[in-house]
Amino acid sequence: MPQRQTEQLHAAARGLxxxxxxxxxxTLLAGQLDALRAVSSATVDIARGGQLMAEAVRAGGQLVYAAAxxxxxxxxxxxxxxxxxxxxPxxxxxxxxxxxxxxxxxxxGDTEDDTQEAEAAASIIGKGDAVILLSxxxxxxxxxxxxxxxxDRGAHVIGLANNPETPLLALADVAICLPTPPEVISGSTRMGAGTAQKAALNMMSTIMGVALGHVHDGMMVNLRADNDKLRDRAARMVADIASVPHEQAETALATAxxxxxxxxxxxxxAPNLTLAEDLLTKADGRLRAAMAALHSHA
Known part of the structure; x- marks a missing residue:
């Protein structure tokens, strides 16, 4: 078997x-930047992965992340x-x-070879789930x-790998190849490969959030505000989007x-919470469409 790219020695590593x-x-920073550049070749597939995740969530399926x-x-x-x-949820x-x-x-490290554990863990996967696998x-x-x-169970498989033409990518409905160069510390895939994976996952799950209507003008409008910082952020978002004073935004948030x-x-x-929720339901959770419907309703 030819040596995988992630196992080769980086050209800049001699005498490190x-x-x-x-x-x-x-040198380490340069390796990280090179790894991030490798993500640019996969942006179309990353977007497809994000859409697939959104479709699974809309249909009531799970998001299942799996890796070693x-x-x-x-x-x-x-x-x-x-x-x-x-x-x-x-x-x-x-x-x-x-x-x-x-x-x-x-x-x-030996747990990555344990296919019996994998089989047991996979028991929670069902039809229509989106399964995101990394290797x-x-x-x-x-x-x-x-x-x-x-x-076999009818789930949607999204595979992310840092080597092309590998078995995981062959099994995936959406195959995301992140062709990172050799690691500066040979084989230490927590570095470049991990950085590329994290960037790809950030992009994919954020695209999912946008597709689900949970992002408006770059704001996370479906966030769970469970601390003081996030409660203040929520009030600032309401004030910004609705063009109202902060105090009015806080009052609206309390009602909602x-x-x-x-x-x-x-x-x-909107005269009451029931109408606001109804407009959002009819807009499939998309705030912009619900805002337009509110203008029409008025």
Missing amino acids: DARPIEEIGA GSSGLMAMADACELAGTFGL PERTRILMAGGIPKDAAMP ASGRTPYALKIAAIAR NGRVKPAVLLAMG
């Missing part, structure tokens, strides 16, 4: 340990942000990580087993139980 610390830092090792940490980071950022997002989610700093090599047994089971979208409609003149 003998260089001044600041030069090592510059460093890729698992990238998956977990994205999955755990969806409830707070876009208001997705936490129980609709599942995280399958080889060996389980770490409780300390120990993360054994830098594209060959991780844990990820491949879950991908195969997901396909902290939800930004209906609060905007109330601040814009």
